[in-house]
Amino acid sequence: MGAPSPIRVVVGEDQPIFRDGLVHVLEEGGFEVAGTAGDAPELIRKIRAHRPDVAVADIQMPPDYTDDGLRAVLTARSWQKGLGVLLLSQFLEDRYAMELVAGGSEGVGYLLKEKVGQIVTFTDAVGRVARGETVLDSDVVSMLVGRRRGAGPLDDLTGREWKVLELIAQGRSNPGIAEQLTISVGAVEHHVTHIFDKLGLRETPVYNRRVLAVLEYLKQ
Amino acid sequence: MNGPGSETNLDAIGFLSSILAGIAQPVWVVDPEGDIRFANPAALAALGYDDAAELHGKPSHQTIHYKHPDGSHYPVEDCPMLRPRQTGETIQFVRRDGTMFPVEYWSAPIETSAGRSAVVAFTNIEARRHLERVTRERDVAQARAAEAGAAQRRIIEAADGARARLARDLHDGAQQQFLNTILNLQRAQHKWTTAPQEALQLVKRAAGEAQAGIEGLRELAAGIHPAILTARGLAAALDALAARLPFRLELQIENVALPPGLESSVYFFCSEALANVTKHAQAQVAWVKTILSDGHLTIEVTDDGVGGAGAPADGALATLRDRIAALGGTLEVTSPPSRGTKLEARLPLT
Numbered sequence: 001m002g003a004p005s006p007i008r009v010v011v012g013e014d015q016p017i018f019r020d021g022l023v024h025v026l027e028e029g030g031f032e033v034a035g036t037a038g039d040a041p042e043l044i045r046k047i048r049a050h051r052p053d054v055a056v057a058d059i060q061m062p063p064d065y066t067d068d069g070l071r072a073v074l075t076a077r078s079w080q081k082g083l084g085v086l087l088l089s090q091f092l093e094d095r096y097a098m099e100l101v102a103g104g105s106e107g108v109g110y111l112l113k114e115k116v117g118q119i120v121t122f123t124d125a126v127g128r129v130a131r132g133e134t135v136l137d138s139d140v141v142s143m144l145v146g147r148r149r150g151a152g153p154l155d156d157l158t159g160r161e162w163k164v165l166e167l168i169a170q171g172r173s174n175p176g177i178a179e180q181l182t183i184s185v186g187a188v189e190h191h192v193t194h195i196f197d198k199l200g201l202r203e204t205p206v207y208n209r210r211v212l213a214v215l216e217y218l219k220q
Numbered sequence: 221m222n223g224p225g226s227e228t229n230l231d232a233i234g235f236l237s238s239i240l241a242g243i244a245q246p247v248w249v250v251d252p253e254g255d256i257r258f259a260n261p262a263a264l265a266a267l268g269y270d271d272a273a274e275l276h277g278k279p280s281h282q283t284i285h286y287k288h289p290d291g292s293h294y295p296v297e298d299c300p301m302l303r304p305r306q307t308g309e310t311i312q313f314v315r316r317d318g319t320m321f322p323v324e325y326w327s328a329p330i331e332t333s334a335g336r337s338a339v340v341a342f343t344n345i346e347a348r349r350h351l352e353r354v355t356r357e358r359d360v361a362q363a364r365a366a367e368a369g370a371a372q373r374r375i376i377e378a379a380d381g382a383r384a385r386l387a388r389d390l391h392d393g394a395q396q397q398f399l400n401t402i403l404n405l406q407r408a409q410h411k412w413t414t415a416p417q418e419a420l421q422l423v424k425r426a427a428g429e430a431q432a433g434i435e436g437l438r439e440l441a442a443g444i445h446p447a448i449l450t451a452r453g454l455a456a457a458l459d460a461l462a463a464r465l466p467f468r469l470e471l472q473i474e475n476v477a478l479p480p481g482l483e484s485s486v487y488f489f490c491s492e493a494l495a496n497v498t499k500h501a502q503a504q505v506a507w508v509k510t511i512l513s514d515g516h517l518t519i520e521v522t523d524d525g526v527g528g529a530g531a532p533a534d535g536a537l538a539t540l541r542d543r544i545a546a547l548g549g550t551l552e553v554t555s556p557p558s559r560g561t562k563l564e565a566r567l568p569l570t
Contacts, residue, residue, distance in 0.1 A: 066451035092438060093448050093460050114434045117427065148468040150505075 006032040007130045010050055012043035012057035012069055013088070018113075022056065025116060029123035040068035047076040047083070053130045054084035058113070059096055070096055074103055084129035088113045089137075094144045097136055098219060105211050109135030109171070134171030134211045141169045144218045156198050164191040168214050236339075246342050250280045252335040254296070266344050268315035284313050289320060301327060301340065310345070321346045371542040378539050389440055397433035401426045445484070454483050458508055461491055465506075466498060467523075472509040478517070482547070482567070486510070486519055489543055493521040493563050496536045501525025501561060515569050522562045529555040540565075 009031050013019040016038075023033050034050035037043035039062040047055050055076060057069040073085040084107040089096060097110040109129040115137060116122045125135040145166055157165065160181075167177045174192065178185045192210075196203040201213050237258060240247050246263035248256055256275045259267075267284055269275055275283065281296040288294050289312050300309070312320045325342035408422035441447075442460075449457035455473040462469035478486065490508055497506050503525035511518040530537055530553040537553060540563065544551045549567035 060447060060451075066447070090438065091442060091447055094463060095448060095452060095456055095460060112438075114431060114438075117431060117434075143463045147463050148465065150468060 006030055007054060007127065008032045008034045008050065008052040009054045009056055009126065010035045010037065010043070010046045010052040012037045012040070012046075012055065012061060012072065014038045014058065014061040018116075022116060025119055025122060026056070026126070029119070029126070031123070031126060039063060040072040043069070043072045044076055047073075047080065051080060052083070054086060054126055056086045056088065056126060059087050059089045060091075067096065070100065074100075077104070082107065082132070084126075084132070085109070086111060086126055086129045086135065088116065092139055092143060094140050094219070097140050098215060101134065101136070101212055101215060105134045105171075105209070107132045107134075110140060111135065111137045112139055128171070133173065136170045136211075136215075138166070138170055141166050144169065144215070147218070149220075153199050157195065161191055161195050161198075164188065165195055165214060168192070168195075168210060169218060171211050246344075247339065248275075248280075249330065249332075249337055249339050251332065251337045254279050254281060256280050256283065257332070257334075257337065263342075266321075266342070267313065268317055268319075274316075284315075285311070287314060287320075288312070301325065301338075313342070322349055368545075371545050374538060374542050375546060378542075386440070386444070389436075393436040393440070394433045397429045397436065401430045401433065404429065446487075449484060449487055450480075454478065454487055454510075457487050458490055461494065465494060467503045468505045469494070470505065470507045472507070474510045474512045474517075476512055478569075482517075482569070485543065485547055486517070486567070489519060489540060489565060490521060492536075492540055492543075496529070496540075497521075497523045497525060497561070499536075500529065501527075503560070512569075517567045517569055519565045519567070520562060522560060524560045526557070527555045527559045527561055528557045529553060529561045 007030075009026055011019060011022050011026070011033060013022055013036070019036055019038070023036060026033050034052045035046040037046045041063075043055070043057055043061075055073050057073050059067055059069045061069045070087060073083075073087065077083050077085060085100075086109040087096065087100060088111055090113050092112065100108050100110055107129050109125050111122065111125055115125075128135050145162070163181065164177060167180055172180065174185050174188045177188045181188070193203065196210075199217055201217060203210070236249075237260070240258075240260040243260070244262050246260065246266045248259035248263045251257045256278050259269075259272055259275045261272075264270070264272060264275065267275075279296075281294075281299050281301070285299060285301065286294055301311070309326075310322060310324050313323050314320050322345050323342040324345050325340055327338045327340040330337050330339045404422045404426035408419040408426065411419040411422065446457050446460060448460050455471060455475070458469070458471055458473065462471070494506060494508075497503050501523045503523035506521065506523040509520045509522075511520070537551075541551045544565045544567065547567050549565055551566075552564045553561070554564070555561040
């Protein structure tokens with residue numbers, strides 16, 4: 001059995017210094033950078049040309065500097081099924097994350113740009129997205145979870161259940177949550193069942209759908 | 221009854237006529253039937269007639285006082301004119317050509333051979349009225365200009381203040397953190413070979429400081445102009461703001477495209493109003509609602525907090541008021557003690 005072929009990535013980022021930084025971090029992390037782009041149309045062309053496993057893109061880039069990166073990867077995903085996308089954002093906004101996940105949470109991720117500096121967090125996210133998992137920035141999830149809302153079933157969650165809820169929203173699988181909290185997978189399953197019961201959500205074995213269910217619940 | 225004085229009184233009319241012919245005060249005499257018996261040249265001129273014969277014998281009310289200013293019929297029974305008046309009363313007379321003008325008049329009884337008549341003197345006060353109106357308008361305009369000037373000054377002062385605060389935030393925050401980052405990286409460089417463990421700790425510390433600096437900049441940028449406002453509009457920007465507030469925010473935002481300038485003005489009005497709620501209201505819930513009707517956008521920011529806002533010296537409200545006034549709008553504040561606060565801004569859309 002030979003070495004597995006590296007995950008191939010296309011990078012979309014308009015600031016040259018940061019783009020070079022991304023390329024370095026990815027290559028040092030064992031990924032293959034198939035192409036880079038400095039604006040949204042170029043990003044779409046590069047993805048079309050290289051058919052990478054993952055596109056890593058800044059949300060805000062030329063030509064409009066609004067959400068061009070988000071729109072570009074969603075376009076690319078519409079014709080390349082299974083393309084993993086990891087969006088980087090300078091802004092702590094839960095809306096883009098929700099929009100991204102709502103369009104299909106399989107293989108999508110949303111990270112604050114500064115998390116690239118936490119190299120393991122970033123490379124781990126690229127890998128998870130490539131495997132079809134969902135990755136949501138922990139700060140974005142904290143913000144979503146921390147939103148002030150009226151009294152409701154969320155008040156009934158225990159502290160541990162809150163922690164598990166956050167990790168579900170971040171896109172962690174049950175084994176992933178178990179590893180984070182250093183508890184058994186069985187214990188995680190137990191918590192998940194309780195959380196879904198308390199919130200009145202139907203539990204689904206398809207973990208990507210449960211991310212969306214939890215996010216939508218939190219966003220209400 | 222033909223008393224001994226009646227001839228004298230007839231003479232009195234003739235005498236009066238010759239005196240009145242030469243004076244500038246319009247005067248005329250109305251007999252007991254209400255017909256005009258005499259009008260001096262000044263009265264003819266004021267009423268737009270060339271010849272006394274045109275008025276002589278005509279019913280006074282039906283000739284010069286037959287309509288109200290709004291054009292409706294003025295019945296003679298309602299006319300107060302022929303009753304004696306000591307002080308000046310203001311009414312409107314009708315000229316020959318139908319145009320009207322305001323007068324002050326005085327009337328007094330006079331005995332004539334035909335019975336008790338009335339002598340009426342009047343003054344056209346159109347010019348005086350006009351002057352009064354012009355003066356009043358000028359005073360109002362001056363007062364408005366002074367208020368607008370003061371508001372503009374306050375807006376500029378608020379903007380200057382915000383700039384100073386921004387500079388201070390940058391200086392105390394990101395700048396210090398990035399300086400420390402450099403310092404620790406340089407210290408690490410020196411210890412690289414002699415004390416690699418210490419160098420590693422310094423590099424870690426530098427990374428942490430740079431991280432904190434980035435977070436500070438991000439928060440600052442979100443406060444200056446949230447990117448989401450441009451990308452997704454008012455409702456999305458307010459929703460993003462809601463995530464940072466220490467109370468619950470419920471939004472009811474009309475889904476209409478506002479001109480970009482107005483949209484950011486509305487956003488900053490709301491964010492400032494909500495900042496006031498955070499600072500003063502101790503609220504559990506706040507509501508932001510926009511309503512679009514007859515060319516105006518109404519923005520309501522309401523909270524369930526302690527109320528009692530809106531004293532004239534309330535600086536925060538003055539800034540909001542100025543912002544709205546600068547856009548040609550109005551701001552109403554309702555804030556009874558312990559019953560919450562409601563700001564209602566109304567902006568023209570053109």
